[in-house]
Amino acid sequence: MNVPAAWYLVLAAGLFGIGAFGLLTRRSALIMFMCIELMLNAVNLTFVTFSRTLNDISGQAIVFFVMVVAAAEVTVGLGIVVAVFRRRSSTSVDELSEMKG
């Protein structure tokens, strides 16, 4: 069975949309963080799809860069989440309201 490329693109756009929606509506820092990962993986799927349709290998190579960046972000991001959690015993971003104006 041959799945048209457009379907993959629609799937990727859907994943990206779910990620963006989740990031804007959820209040737990960890879930927001997972949403960013979801968005990055949607981007990877888009790159691979275009790489196939364009018959160009560079799109697949880019995916590795994006994966590395995502891994680096996880390292730093979890560190920051842990630092905040230690201080407040909560990862809800609603409680991050010391600064206003």
Place this chain on the structure above:
Amino acid sequence: MKLVIPSIHYLAILPVLIFFGAALALVLASALARGKVPLGVATLTVIAAAAASIVANYFQWRCVAKAGASVTIAHAVVLDDFSVVASGVIALSVIMTALVAHDWAIRERVSGVEFHILALASASGALLMTQANDLIVIFLGLEILSIGLYVLVAFDRHRSTSSEAALKYFLLGGFASAIFIYGAALVYGATGSTNLSTISYFLGTNVLLHPGLLYAGGALLLVGFAFKIAAVPFHLWSPDVYQGAPTPVTGLMASIVKVGAFAALIRVLISALGTQLDTWRPILWILIVLTTLVGASLAVVQRNVKRMLAYSSINHAGFILLGVWAGTIRGTAATLFYVITYAPIVVATFAIVTLIGGVGDEHHSIERYQGLARRQPWLGAALAVLLLSQLGAPLTTGFYAKFAVLASVVDAGGGALALIALISAAIAAFFYLRWAMALYSDDGPEADRIVVPRATAVVIGFGVAVTLVFGIWPGPLVTLAQHATVLFTP
């Protein structure tokens, strides 16, 4: 199958290598010495690395003068005068920040060595952004820059606002990066390449029957950039992060992020998408109007100077965008001139804010500044000059910077836009002047004398000297900025 390794012109990436190499050397030294590297040694390493990078910039300049602009590493990295000048400014900002951070780390009793390592690593990302000729390289530069800054923002462990700001910066920064890279993916799908020169060539020689994909991709790239430069309506993170971050970090963010992001933005919009000028201009128009007006208006109601400077930097971002909107060589030169003059001023301003903030880095209300110039005339006068320069008063570099971008916009047929920007500058003048007046008021609190450590004094003096000397005699900098954009667009 044969693996082809692209040729590398090492001089072109020498500044990036120096910065990253110095960061690695410090990490290694700190690991071998079990974290007992003296702070002074680390500070000197940063200054030496940044100075070496500036020397490398000089040789790059000579190379470009002789052989013209060139691309290297499979066309992904470009060496032209534009990148050379922008890299030089970043290196200078890093030196200034390192000096301020040195005194700050001693005062706050935090480990300054890690601060320097992270600052060097971040700056290498900014350097990469100024040279990027490929959307993926821009993305990598952006991430190297941002990931280091996320940690730097969280650096002050004694203060909960610091980690709170870091979490906000991280979540919104990650969101912006994901949007940016999705934009890159769509542009790749529409044009068949992520290389800026190839995109430009493709768009110049083909007519897109269905430009929707390209427009969506371009719009997402623009949103990603707008987050990074804190353009309204993507600015919401900026005041909180500016306020929560340790003050030397705020200075670093305000300078190198702006230089790196604007250099990359110019390359994307003017080099790659220059043929689509009529499409992106109206979007940028709205962005500029919102950024300048909202930035200036919200700055007026702030009582915390760091938040005030955050909104002021939003207003400046709007002004810098004006030169991009013009889309001409003149506009590009004006943008470059604006960022090279803005970077030293803003680092020096935050150096003074670091001093007044006192131990704990928490005293940032404007009342602290009442009568400062009466108690300490030199410090007060220096801050007054820096504020007037940001306001755009004549005889400071701020005046020429604002004049250059406005002139380029009027030249490109944007009279209304220039007028709106001017109105925002008038609103912004209100809070700069209010702050400057507070410095000279008589009814200040009887506060302790603020000790100005030597390294920070050098930074403040340098910032003031730059704004006054080149404010009275802007010729050399104007020539530099113009020269740097002649060989632009490879």
